[in-house]
Amino acid sequence: MATMNELYQSVILDHNRSPRNYRVMENADRHAEGYNPLCGDQLGVWLKLGDGDVIDDVSFQGSGCAISKASASMMTAAVKGKRRDEALELFDRFHGVVTGQRPAAEANLGKLAVFSGVAEFPVRVKCASLGWHALKAALERQDEPVVSTE
Amino acid sequence: MTATAGQRARPAATYDVDAIRADFPILSTRTSRGRPLVYLDSAATSQKPRQVIDAVAGFYATGNANIHRGVYELSVRATDAYDLAREKLRRYLGARHAHEIIFTRGTTEGINLVAQSYARPRLQPGDEILLSALEHHSNIVPWQLVAEQTGARVRVVPVNDAGEISLDELERMLGDRTRMVALSHVSNALGTVNPVARVIELAHAAGVPVLLDGAQAAPHLEVDVAALGVDFFACSSHKMLGPTGMGVLYGREALLEAMPPYQGGGDMIGSVSFEKTTWAPLPAKFEAGTPHIAGAVGLGAAVDYIESVGRPAIAAHEHALVEYATERLSAIPRLRIIGTAADKVSVVSFVMDDAHPHDIGTILDDEGICIRAGHHCAQPLMRRFGLAATARASFALYNTAAEVDALVRGIERVRAVFG
Numbered sequence: 001m002a003t004m005n006e007l008y009q010s011v012i013l014d015h016n017r018s019p020r021n022y023r024v025m026e027n028a029d030r031h032a033e034g035y036n037p038l039c040g041d042q043l044g045v046w047l048k049l050g051d052g053d054v055i056d057d058v059s060f061q062g063s064g065c066a067i068s069k070a071s072a073s074m075m076t077a078a079v080k081g082k083r084r085d086e087a088l089e090l091f092d093r094f095h096g097v098v099t100g101q102r103p104a105a106e107a108n109l110g111k112l113a114v115f116s117g118v119a120e121f122p123v124r125v126k127c128a129s130l131g132w133h134a135l136k137a138a139l140e141r142q143d144e145p146v147v148s149t150e
Numbered sequence: 151m152t153a154t155a156g157q158r159a160r161p162a163a164t165y166d167v168d169a170i171r172a173d174f175p176i177l178s179t180r181t182s183r184g185r186p187l188v189y190l191d192s193a194a195t196s197q198k199p200r201q202v203i204d205a206v207a208g209f210y211a212t213g214n215a216n217i218h219r220g221v222y223e224l225s226v227r228a229t230d231a232y233d234l235a236r237e238k239l240r241r242y243l244g245a246r247h248a249h250e251i252i253f254t255r256g257t258t259e260g261i262n263l264v265a266q267s268y269a270r271p272r273l274q275p276g277d278e279i280l281l282s283a284l285e286h287h288s289n290i291v292p293w294q295l296v297a298e299q300t301g302a303r304v305r306v307v308p309v310n311d312a313g314e315i316s317l318d319e320l321e322r323m324l325g326d327r328t329r330m331v332a333l334s335h336v337s338n339a340l341g342t343v344n345p346v347a348r349v350i351e352l353a354h355a356a357g358v359p360v361l362l363d364g365a366q367a368a369p370h371l372e373v374d375v376a377a378l379g380v381d382f383f384a385c386s387s388h389k390m391l392g393p394t395g396m397g398v399l400y401g402r403e404a405l406l407e408a409m410p411p412y413q414g415g416g417d418m419i420g421s422v423s424f425e426k427t428t429w430a431p432l433p434a435k436f437e438a439g440t441p442h443i444a445g446a447v448g449l450g451a452a453v454d455y456i457e458s459v460g461r462p463a464i465a466a467h468e469h470a471l472v473e474y475a476t477e478r479l480s481a482i483p484r485l486r487i488i489g490t491a492a493d494k495v496s497v498v499s500f501v502m503d504d505a506h507p508h509d510i511g512t513i514l515d516d517e518g519i520c521i522r523a524g525h526h527c528a529q530p531l532m533r534r535f536g537l538a539a540t541a542r543a544s545f546a547l548y549n550t551a552a553e554v555d556a557l558v559r560g561i562e563r564v565r566a567v568f569g
Binding site: 003004007008013016038039040041042063064065066067069121123124127 | 506508509512523524532539567
């Protein structure tokens with residue numbers, strides 16, 4: 001069973017305290033909001049897409065717990081410079097690991113593997129995936145806010 | 151003792167919390183992490199004493215039959231048990247007549263019943279329903295629905311920074327178009343006890359009926375609906391030691407008599423033909439279908455249990471816990487208590503500068519401590535305080551000062567992680 005220390009690893013606490021790419025983006029190409037109606041948390045994700053659907057810039061802002069904030073922060077760092085299809089593929093691998101459907105060892109998540117402990121905390125899965133659902137919605141051009149209830 | 155509407159009495163000389171805890175089997179269980187359970191979420195739902203569990207199990211084991219129709223002895227006994235539960239609730243809430251006690255699925259259904267059966271036929275476009283900023287979603291959304299159906303509008307009495315409603319504003323907002331005041335007796339998110347006697351006085355002076363959402367009041371305060379003069383009072387069994395899926399709506403006889411049924415079905419009819427159906431008398435008119443008979447029996451056992459301990463003694467014990475928790479939590483740096491009303495029961499809601507309520511909840515859970523983290527189904531209230539969520543510890547008759555100490559130790563651990 002994962003311990004508290006595995007959930008709140010120092011890299012997660014660091015991204016919570018100093019989230020990266022934490023801003024509203026002016027002139028974004030895409031924007032989506034992620035919302036968790038159970039807790040009221042909400043995060044917006046903004047994207048700029050360049051040639052070949054490459055994510056030239058990505059940012060997020062909103063209110064959420066340490067897990068949702070750190071996850072969104074590390075997500076922005078992970079997908080910047082990736083193509084749209086690569087980012088969506090990474091969504092699937094990340095989502096598979098945090099929902100416990102896929103072993104972390106096979107998913108090749110790199111730094112994002114720090115979130116694999118979340119699978120042991122079912123009520124926190126939606127926190128870790130909130131920003132990712134918003135990213136996916138932005139990439140797929142969904143206009144309605146995405147509701148993450150996992 | 152004499153019933154005093156919504157008042158708390160003096161502490162009892164003796165209060166044997168260990169004996170009370172021994173009646174609640176779940177309180178001696180451990181979490182999957184091997185921690186003793188520290189249950190500080192009774193505002194969400196209370197735990198159940200053996201007496202309630204046994205009453206429900208006993209009904210199914212030896213007393214189960216449908217009510218109001220069987221000619222055989224078992225059905226007569228089930229009917230008697232159901233009617234006895236109604237009488238217990240009449241006494242507990244201070245109603246004049248047992249037929250003013252309608253059994254429902256819970257507070258939510260009670261409020262929806264009043265919104266649809268009482269308010270809807272009376273509301274005209276431009277009419278107003280007054281709520282407060284403290285309300286639980288269950289005392290907001292039913293009124294929004296009926297407002298949408300009728301063209302009426304919902305107006306909101308503001309609260310101050312302590313989480314108290316403004317009586318001046320309420321008085322000012324009570325106008326020619328006001329048709330209903332719907333107010334929580336006790337706020338689930340902050341624990342504020344509203345000045346309901348004064349609200350009812352003001353509303354009645356303006357000719358406006360009052361519904362009280364009593365979900366958080368019924369477990370903690372002495373409620374006397376007749377002395378209060380309240381028109382409707384809704385509460386939930388599961389928050390007052392009884393089974394889930396069960397609740398009570400009190401309504402003044404004259405109002406209930408004049409209202410159409412809420413749902414149609416069996417048990418609520420006088421006679422049925424395809425030309426004309428007549429309604430059963432109160433309370434059956436509002437209890438279509440086979441009710442939660444075992445739930446009523448369990449709720450009856452729950453109020454017996456509460457009264458055997460004594461509501462003044464319970465109120466004094468819980469008051470001391472809230473005071474102690476407030477004092478200890480106030481001493482923690484970078485922690486802020488939300489809701490500092492002069493009159494509070496059962497609830498301490500708080501935020502920490504460095505940790506989100508969910509993270510507080512997860513770390514406390516690791517220590518076996520159950521609190522609520524989130525918006526408490528009161529999003530407008532959270533927005534009023536500029537928050538998305540709070541952490542909330544809530545107390546019941548079985549909690550102890552040692553559990554408050556455990557909470558404080560848990561919060562120290564939160565600070566160690568996020569400090």
